[in-house]
Amino acid sequence: MCGIVGLYLKNPALESQIGELFTPMLIAMTDRGPDSAGFAIYGDEVADDWIKLTLRHPEKNYDWKALAEKIQDELDIGVEWFQNAKVAVFKLHTTDAIAEAYLAENACDVLILSAGQSIEILKEVGLPAQIAETFNLRGMKGSHIIGHTRMATESAVTMEGSHPFSTGMDLCLVHNGSLSNHNRLREELKREGVKFETDNDSEVAAGYLTYRLQQGDTLTEALEYALKDLDGFFTFTIGTRDGFAVVRDPIACKPAVMAETDDYVAMASEYQALTTLPGIENARVWEPEPSTIYIWERSSDDKRG
Incomplete structure (x- = not known):
């Protein structure tokens, strides 16, 4: 069991507040992942x-x-x-x-x-509140950010094994769930030149997306392939230079909720992580559908696969 949170700002006036807005979201996921936490923030390009x-x-x-x-x-x-x-x-x-x-x-x-x-990844072993304080998350600025709190099941509790994972330029992934075919995929991807630092199954998912993008796929196409080739149950949130994406496995085994206003798009494993956001009481709130790709980017509108 792990926790995912993400915040994409549609209103540039809020970029100086992104750390302040995101910190309580990450801390709210402590019960889902008390052993390590991390986040990827995009800004300061x-x-x-x-x-x-x-x-x-x-x-x-x-x-x-x-x-x-x-x-x-x-x-x-x-x-x-x-x-x-x-x-x-x-x-x-x-x-x-x-x-x-x-x-x-x-x-x-x-x-x-x-x-x-644009990307900076900061992660560490320990409680989310401690990690947020260590890296001064509240004082950070940026356009979008994704985070993760981990309860280790697939590998040891280490900084290297914590999320987010990045194996490509300005690309990162956080994952709630488990992949059953990650060992085979890891070996296949290694033969294609993808490098891995850990035995975490989530790093394989990140490496898989990097490989697909290197083949010339768009992010939507890469995620469509992922839905076919990654076996298991998962909610992925993916950060890119221009925005973020959310996708769930075909049976939507792991929890996820999203909220959108004129100012932002937010996602979390539990709604309680969204309750501190401004205007949440008037947001459009929904549960992302199985096998559906949601992408928000600065250069395009909301897209759904």
Whole structure:
């Protein structure tokens, strides 16, 4: 049993408040996932010729400044960075391939939690309230955010095994449920070049979507394939640079509820996580249908598969 929450702002005036709005939503899912929690926030975009990486190191006092200076000197590129608790966000004037290859060769003990122009993933072992405080979630700004509270059943309680999972540019996934064919799919995806950091079944789902998108599929098409190829029960919420998506398995085994106003679209595993949102009493509230793809993006209207 896990908890999912997501918030997509249709009203840009609320972007400075997204952390304040989202924090009670995440904490409301504590009973569904008390062992770890995390979130992916989209905002503070870099230009297309830059890459933004969320990095984590096992050592609490790792010298991020030294790493930034080394990258700047050896690659001769622009580097901006800041630290947030145990992670650091690096903005590099280069491509993701060059940045990731450099880290793999020169800082192989640094874990890349996310890569893109907008995304930052922050996650940790512990209660959701503790994690929200650790990363100053209330003070964050952005256009959309998805989060997860975990009750581990498929793998150990570790930071690496917590959600969200990201295996593609500005793409991440959170999952409530269980996949029965993830081991076979993991091996198939590895042969196609998809890399995995954990044995969590949810990371396989994230990797599967990344693979489909790399084949040229749209997000809707990738999720349509997922409904055919991923065996199990699930509610997925997927974050992208432009918005977020929600999809449930063909029998809608895991709970989910959605709410929409002129200002936002929100989803949660339980309605109680939505009750602190402004205007929720006048929102359109519904349960997403089985095998139905819901997508909200800045460049398009609500789409349903």
